[in-house]
Amino acid sequence: MHHADADPPGRRASTGHPLLRAALALGCALALAAPAAAADGAPAGRSPARERVIVGGDQSYPPYEFLDQQGRPAGFNVELTRAVARTVGLEVEFRLGRWADMRRALEAGEIDALQGMSYSEERAKEVDFTPPSLIVHHAIFARKGDRPVRSLADLAGKEVLVLRDGIMHDTLRREHPEVKVVPADTHADVLRQLAAGRHDYAVMAKLPGLYLVRELGLSNLTAMDQPAAVERYGFAVRRGNEALAGRLAEGLAIVRNTGEYQAMADAWLGVLEPRGPTAQQVVRWGAFVVIPLVLLLATMAAWSRTLHRQVTRRTADLTREIAERKQKEEELRANQLQLLQADKMAALGVLVSGVAHEINNPNGLILLDLQVLDDVLRDATPILDAHARDHGDYPLGSLRWSRLRDALPRMISDALDASRRVKRIVEDLKDFARQESPELRDGVSIDEVARTAARLVEALLKKSTERFELALERGLPPIRGNPQRLEQVLVNLLVNACQALPDRSRGIRLRTFLDEARGAVCVEVRDEGVGIEPAHLARLTDPFFTTKRDTGGTGLGLAVSAGIVKEHGGTLEFESAPGQGTAVRVVLPAARREAA
Template identity: 45%
Template sequence: MYDITRGALRLCVACLAVVFCAVLPPARDAFCSTNATAPERLTITIGGDLHYPPYEFLDALGEPNGFNVELSRALARVTGINVQIRLGLWQNMREALDKGEIDVLQGISHSAERAQKIRFSDPYTTVEYSIFAREDSPMAASLADMAGRAVLVEEGGAMFDMLRRFYPRISVSPAYNHENALRRLAAGHGDFALVSKTAGKYMIQMNGLKGIRPVGTPISLERYCYATTPDKEQLLELVNSGLEMLKANGTYAELCEKWLVVPEPDKISWADVFRYGALILVPLLLILVGSLVWSRMLQRKVAERTHELQLEIARHLEAKKELERKQKVIIHSDRMATLGVMASGIAHEINNPNGTMLMNLPIMLDSFEDALEVLDVYYEENGDFLMGGLPYSRMRNEIPQMLTDMMEGAQRIKHIVHDLKDFSRKGEQADMERLDMNHVVEASLRLVNNAIRKSTNAFTLSLGSDLPPVFGSSRRIQQVVVNLILNACQALPDTSRALTVATSYDEGINAVTLQVIDEGVGISAKHLDNITDPFFTTKRESGGTGLGLSVSAGIVKEHFGALDFESTPGKGTTVTLSLPAMTDDSEAGAASASTGPQPDGARI
């Protein structure tokens, strides 16, 4: 009876193929042979999702694989047609079917809405869709519970169509496939994901996704079919017949067992465990005792060699990292040197016209004062008159003040340009000298005065009196002070927060200290130990390079000083710069420091 049925099915398939070739329009004659003596087999293209394991996906070699793929190839064998499998993004495959770029779409859920545009084969399996949630997701056991929540769904899939049509209160967040939806859910995006329960558990296990799981009972049981456009509906007859044949010959059951059934572990009684354990352990123990000494010796030698290799690898990695760090520092130093040359050139160009103003403004003031006697006589004889569009009686006192303000402004420009030129010059050992820390701080403040005024309305400067001098490069220390103040300004969230700069002398460590105290956002404890590392920054998105504090720490180290940070997130940060004070006993040491490097022990 089985053979008769199978033969009848094959005959039916052959007849359908002949009918299909006869009814196809001329534009599709490429599917059927026109040579009666050498008929060609029908070739169709079947599309599917490129990443929907275990149903369909691209394997490690980039080849189509999975339950749907093997089922389609089995259909090709029993129906005598050629099948080309084409996998891509599901939404693209839906569009490819509509455009006629593929003939049949595999693994599509049947729905009344879709049936208005495409034709479906008989269902060949069912797919349970479940709600997947994180541990911190809200409680939800049904679609109604997810109203107002963000739900990740594969764009163009059955759940995507259903939610858009019947559940407008759910915020649909499209994903390009099921795995993308699960990965985004695990990363904290959205509240839930609607994914096939079988595929979802498979993807979670294969990709090691943590903290997500299916919750509640399945919310939808979808009929899984093949589909095509109405003009190729004859293909579904071949598909339906082939499915019947695969179910009859057992191939369908084998594919289900291979891809869709997760085998339960066999249960073994404790008696069997002890019996089989004894049969296995006794020979193993005998072998183990005989090889123990030999293996120990090998393990010792392998461990020694492994340790040597690990040390060698660690040395090479450290050397590589150090080389990369130095290369980055060299590149940045070269850029800063170029910037210094540009700054010096700009300062020179500003000095020329500013010098003209400084030279001419005193002459103009003297000239106006000389002309006052004549102008006063004219005023007494003829009354008030206009000067520059304003009454002379007013301009007589304002013009001297205006000229005086202009001279003071030009002098300020001169000081700022001088400070800028000093700041842009690279410090060298020849620059080392006795320094007044208060003068260095005042020069630095002139450079950053504009940034301070924009950042805070509560700036306080406290300069200690009778500070002992320090020995160092004014330009290099000034660079450190500028970096610390600019960092403090950038940490202030609004202008109501305070910024304080203070100098003092610490007798306990014989050091001159500078404290920059801000009421900014603070630094988290996990970052405090890394803030002076080269290229470490928490402001990368706003243009930070992570080199300011690193360069500053290097300069402080060159001056045998210390740079300490104390911070409370949300309350502010205190940075303390300490430099050795020069005393009578340290004069000789300062002189020797200017001629060569000092040992590491000569620090605060």
């Protein structure tokens, strides 16, 4: 009698391998040596007194147990069960199906025994085991090229395929909860999914795994050499059925002692063992391999000498080419950095122009409303005070008027200051984002620009330092430019110089001079302040970069100034050292004297 859930012929273990056919032939001979058996495994002409037992097993676990191409039970376990049953006078009926179904059938009493089950202490609480018939080695299977693993602990965090309700399923759930266990119904399904690229690894008995890999043609799979687990494997009966367990154990001992067990093991479990080569094969292989190898080595030796001379010449050429290439790569890298910076500045200008417009409108409304609220509060305070005198302190909003009376003016004042600060930042953003060229005119005196800038910040200069010097060189050639925009640059530089002074004893000097070597008119603002770290010098004109974030700096002043100077065809240069002050020079091209 065969199990109704047997795999279709395409999923059953093949018997086409010559060694497996020999094993099947030996199994048939062993069966014929006993009294003739019926088709379902019961001996022909059996005595009515013989006890009938139903033995279950896995339908896809070759070479231990499986359904052959005709759907009949086959394998080492089947032959061993028949021999044991014959020895102790039992009539056996085989039912092979999916392992999980067979395990539940034993628990439900639908079958009497499983002919092969790995032992564990947890399983021993549910079923009774006989002495083991085999020691089964389990291995980790992986796709070729994947990272090898040595133990079950190395599978942490991986998706691992196992047989549903098999010993490795139980072991991983119990001892390695960090492993993501993926159960499959049959060992063939386990290996097919792994070969198809689903999940990371598989764990199963090594001999059935190698057998199925070969029979299914899964050439991209390999088994790790290190055993993942070693399990005792034998008969299991329902818990409490000590009589059947004893008879099976007795029959197993008899079959071992008669030598029949070893014959079956050699037939079924040696089907994958490689045979050693014969002496004739060794000689033939030596002739085909050694002689061509000697000829190849001789040819390579001659070729090596020729190559050595060519390599020496080529090495000198490559050394020169590498040096030239490195120089060109450095130049290319510098040009790329300049292009990236230019592109970043252009994109940032477009962005801040829109942002400034969107912020300015609501901020103007906030500023106007806050001023109105400030006036309202001044007028309402006497009224609210009178109400407090007549009726006592009272809640206004969520706070008492006695607390709000002092807090509200300060809150409105802080809000007004913050709104004005937002307005200043927006104006700086608009200046930074301005794309149109300034209206430039000829004949601009840089001395007049410097004097005007100094007058605009005169109050701040007197407050910040006791020593301010204005040194203007006479006879400077005029420049082409926009006086108001240049004044904005110098005002920014003078404000920065004032903010850099730790006390009023430190000085600031504003001077103009002619750089004849470059044909340029220069304006320099030098302070005796705290100086700038060398790492920050290269970023001073980057938008939003500032070393004064905690004192209200926006990082836009120097960025705007650098843009204005660039519009005039000039450059902004910095010299500084921590604790020694800072010098900033505006270098502008001088007009030709003929044009002047």
